[in-house]
Amino acid sequence: MQDTATLRVRDLNIWLGDRAQRRAIIEDVSLDIRAGEVLCLVGESGSGKTLTGLAIMGMLEGGINFAGEVLFGGQNLLALDETAMQRVRGNRLAMIFQDPMMTLNPVLRVGTQVAETIRAHRRVSWAEAWREGCEALRLVGIPSPEERMRCYPHEFSGGMRQRVAIAIAFLHRPDLIIADEPTTALDVTTQSQILAQVQDLSAKFGTAFLWVTHDLALAAGLADRIAVMYAGKIVETGTCFDVLSTPRHPYTKGLLNSVPTALEKGARLAQIPGAIPSPGSIPSGCRFRPRCGRSTAQCATEPIVDETKSHQFRCWHPLEVSA
Incomplete structure (x- = not known):
């Protein structure tokens, strides 16, 4: 991505415990958001989406360890003390919570x-x-x-x-707003009105958004780009069209299969088996492999991501692209 990014997150790691008993929560997360862009961070509850937003805002609770870079306006927010962070938070960087x-x-x-x-x-x-x-x-x-x-x-x-x-x-016309599922508790009509209002304001002021959600249908109508998070890692990123029309990671496909559509009225929705692992029981290699039907012995090692592609995925056995 070019140097015009409003926010650059590089190798963000969040963990509990000391070095001997380290329990990783967020691992090697990297994100870029341009001015006026909406990046939707999607995944099941417990994936680490909200914690990522709180880390960017400098609002992690005591006892939580973190490392990496959150570059915003030429500053690494993770390196700022609370006094310096207060000048940024609420001014150039704001957050909308799920519960107002x-x-x-x-x-x-x-x-x-x-x-x-x-x-x-x-x-x-x-x-x-x-x-x-x-x-x-x-x-x-x-x-x-x-x-x-x-x-x-x-x-x-x-x-x-x-x-x-x-x-x-x-x-204060911030450069970036982090929205943590702000419409989840609202009825569909009110949700639609607020999403339209947010899009209008973003276009008017050039504000970038990191929109945290588990609702892929919402992301489809809101996002410019989508990042899919599973168990504290980004497993797929790309434009909204690429991720939703040609998902390459089995987890992304599983999320899409669980969304009801008018084209399959009455059909039973597919469910991803199992549950997200807790921080103390995350498997080695691909974190999704215990729940994945395409898993092989190779998946016990960490998948390689092609950083040169705009549509990136962390998988040894990606889904094929239909001709």
């Missing part, structure tokens, strides 16, 4: 929280911060923003609370 109540304080009015977020990074008056907050709520489609700024979070529906969280994320 993790973003919003239930005992403070929405307007107070929005205005304080603005004043935390810019020296403006309270009146100006309040005016900007009203405009931010209007931008995400909240009606009567002047009135809603005076409300508490519990007075909003789930969809409206998520719109507030998105407004807060966009307040």
